[in-house]
Amino acid sequence: MLEYVSGIITFSLIYVIAxxxxxxxxxxxxxxSLGHAAFFAIGAYTxxxxxxFYDVNFxxxxxxxxxxxxxxxVLIGYPTLRAKxxxxxxxxxxxxxxxxxxxxxxxxxITQGARGLPGIASETTxxxxxxxxxxxxxxxxxxxxxxxxxxxxxxxxxFVAAEMMGINLFQVRMRSLVFSAGCAGxxxxxxxxxxxxxxxxxxxxxxxxxxxxxxVAGGMGSITGPTVAAVLFVAVPEALRMASMWRxxxxxxxxxxxxxxxxxxxxxxxxxxxxxxxxCFRKKPAAxxxxxxx
Amino acid sequence: MFIQTLVTGLAIGGIYALMAVGYSLVFSxxxxxxxxxxxIIMLGAxxxxxxxxxxxxxxxxxxxxxxxxxxxxxxxxxxxxxSTLRKRNASSLYFMISAMGTxxxxxxLVYATIGSRFYAxxxxxxxxxxxxxxxxxxxxxxxxxxxxxxxxxxxxxxLQNSKTGIAIRAASYDxxxxxxxxxxxxxVIGWVFLLAGALAGISGMFLGMKYMVYPTMGWITNKxxxxxxxGGLGSLPGAVVGGLxxxxxxxxxxxxxxxxxxxxxxxxxxxxxxxxxxxxxxxKFLEEKV
Numbered sequence: 001m002l003e004y005v006s007g008i009i010t011f012s013l014i015y016v017i018a019x020x021x022x023x024x025x026x027x028x029x030x031x032x033s034l035g036h037a038a039f040f041a042i043g044a045y046t047x048x049x050x051x052x053f054y055d056v057n058f059x060x061x062x063x064x065x066x067x068x069x070x071x072x073x074v075l076i077g078y079p080t081l082r083a084k085x086x087x088x089x090x091x092x093x094x095x096x097x098x099x100x101x102x103x104x105x106x107x108x109x110i111t112q113g114a115r116g117l118p119g120i121a122s123e124t125t126x127x128x129x130x131x132x133x134x135x136x137x138x139x140x141x142x143x144x145x146x147x148x149x150x151x152x153x154x155x156x157x158x159f160v161a162a163e164m165m166g167i168n169l170f171q172v173r174m175r176s177l178v179f180s181a182g183c184a185g186x187x188x189x190x191x192x193x194x195x196x197x198x199x200x201x202x203x204x205x206x207x208x209x210x211x212x213x214x215x216v217a218g219g220m221g222s223i224t225g226p227t228v229a230a231v232l233f234v235a236v237p238e239a240l241r242m243a244s245m246w247r248x249x250x251x252x253x254x255x256x257x258x259x260x261x262x263x264x265x266x267x268x269x270x271x272x273x274x275x276x277x278x279x280c281f282r283k284k285p286a287a288x289x290x291x292x293x294x
Numbered sequence: 295m296f297i298q299t300l301v302t303g304l305a306i307g308g309i310y311a312l313m314a315v316g317y318s319l320v321f322s323x324x325x326x327x328x329x330x331x332x333x334i335i336m337l338g339a340x341x342x343x344x345x346x347x348x349x350x351x352x353x354x355x356x357x358x359x360x361x362x363x364x365x366x367x368x369x370x371x372x373x374x375x376x377s378t379l380r381k382r383n384a385s386s387l388y389f390m391i392s393a394m395g396t397x398x399x400x401x402x403l404v405y406a407t408i409g410s411r412f413y414a415x416x417x418x419x420x421x422x423x424x425x426x427x428x429x430x431x432x433x434x435x436x437x438x439x440x441x442x443x444x445x446x447x448x449x450x451x452x453l454q455n456s457k458t459g460i461a462i463r464a465a466s467y468d469x470x471x472x473x474x475x476x477x478x479x480x481x482v483i484g485w486v487f488l489l490a491g492a493l494a495g496i497s498g499m500f501l502g503m504k505y506m507v508y509p510t511m512g513w514i515t516n517k518x519x520x521x522x523x524x525g526g527l528g529s530l531p532g533a534v535v536g537g538l539x540x541x542x543x544x545x546x547x548x549x550x551x552x553x554x555x556x557x558x559x560x561x562x563x564x565x566x567x568x569x570x571x572x573x574x575x576x577x578k579f580l581e582e583k584v
Contacts, residue, residue: 032387079569088327088386088527092519093568099516100561107554209394216391245406252402255395259388260378 019230021183027220030156035098041203043188058123065189073181105200116199124194305435307541308442313518314533316493322466322528326389332512333400338364338498361495368491413507526574
């Protein structure tokens with residue numbers, strides 16, 4: 001039982017790492033990515049192949065996974081962001097990119113196609129994932145509160161005005177994209193060494209949607225909101241396993257309902273912190289749920 | 295061989311064009327990617343299959359029922375998932391996520407209720423071949439080409455000549471001015487979704503007959519997005535030309551290179567095209583408007 005619970009926590013935190021990365025990109029620049037599963041897959045496959053075929057050290061493989069997916073982020077971001085594509089075009093471009101990567105993984109020799117890589121060394125443990133999650137959250141928080149983060153928020157709110165104030169749109173968006181690609185790569189590497197089996201079918205558009213949905217449901221422009229949403233999106237379906245088909249139905253319904261009734265996301269711009277918990281507690285003593293009550 | 299590949303490509307391209315037109319129609323009015331369109335196509339195919347196989351309705355009538363059903367579904371989709379966003383003037387990002395949610399909802403609803411089984415239409419149409427001038431072609435493909443052409447021409451005629459069609463075209467240029475001139479935009483948008491749904495019904499039937507009917511068959515609309523991008527998002531003639539070009543190119547790639555490369559080719563084509571020619575062949579806007 002304990003193992004089962006710690007397994008769920010590990011999975012949730014791996015998704016949190018990828019989601020926080022995407023929150024910095026989508027939530028703070030307003031561009032919508034439908035291909036982040038590709039970065040996740042690239043991280044997973046790079047790290048997996050290195051430890052599986054070349055006996056590379058786990059940490060080095062993880063770092064290589066992050067490096068390669070960040071690099072791919074630069075490669076895909078340079079032309080698309082430079083061209084200042086409309087957000088629809090950008091979303092479709094990332095959708096195409098995600099599908100192209102998946103189809104490539106299915107047909108390359110080194111990835112063993114659709115059979116996948118079985119028996120990758122199981123190196124990821126809960127403490128490692130916790131450390132990485134805290135690290136990523138900390139970096140994301142610092143990024144958001146830095147000059148770069150404020151520039152990104154300005155771009156999201158009104159990019160014409162931001163550009164007139166001398167903010168380089170391309171640079172701001174690129175920086176966020178590379179950070180999010182790196183986070184997704186890290187999550188992928190941890191994932192590969194946790195489940196010790198990866199195949200292209202795990203990294204479909206459904207995963208990209210789940211990541212984006214967590215960001216949107218958690219609140220665009222918040223770091224803690226998407227974190228909570230990511231945990232919920234992994235943990236709640238796990239708890240409702242017997243209703244496995246219906247949970248995805250509910251999940252789709254939830255997305256539409258959030259857009260229709262609460263477009264700012266569950267938490268909006270707000271961050272969950274000690275102060276907000278206390279404030280919420282004082283205002284409404286009945287809402288014993290704490291920060292989540294708002 | 296060359297002519298044969300070309301004709302087969304045109305048959306697939308016709309279905310792509312049909313889907314791309316439906317998708318572009320919505321895009322031209324509301325300026326967002328309707329990711330729910332694939333699920334509407336899938337449901338259209340299910341409706342057609344059900345009435346044909348379980349209620350003993352003749353094929354022509356079941357196509358019609360599928361068209362009506364898909365149109366109503368598409369309309370309901372707009373009223374439930376998009377109309378509130380529209381009234382709030384939400385950015386296209388919110389529309390896209392709502393569309394995504396609708397698509398996940400519908401797809402998994404089918405999984406949960408009907409199941410993941412693949413259903414095949416009876417092989418009456420698919421088995422027959424027609425040959426002329428040394429080119430052999432499935433009867434179904436002939437129907438697909440003819441039907442797509444008729445449907446697209448019908449839509450074109452409707453948009454050019456009817457009062458609603460003119461209102462739709464006006465709204466696609468400028469929604470606000472259109473409203474100021476006394477057009478009921480709510481009604482016009484309802485019409486757009488009904489028309490898009492009707493096209494979804496036809497393409498769903500053809501896809502179901504050509505391949506099979508299953509919950510994730512809506513995935514093929516990714517090709518429709520590519521076709522729409524080739525022609526320029528929001529442009530209807532562009533969607534037709536883009537669909538035909540994509541169908542022919544894909545068939546040539548799978549015939550002369552390998553069928554494995556086909557999908558990689560299509561998606562790479564999409565990414566490259568967005569970089570080199572983001573407006574497509576007939577598109578109008580490039581950068582985000584203020």
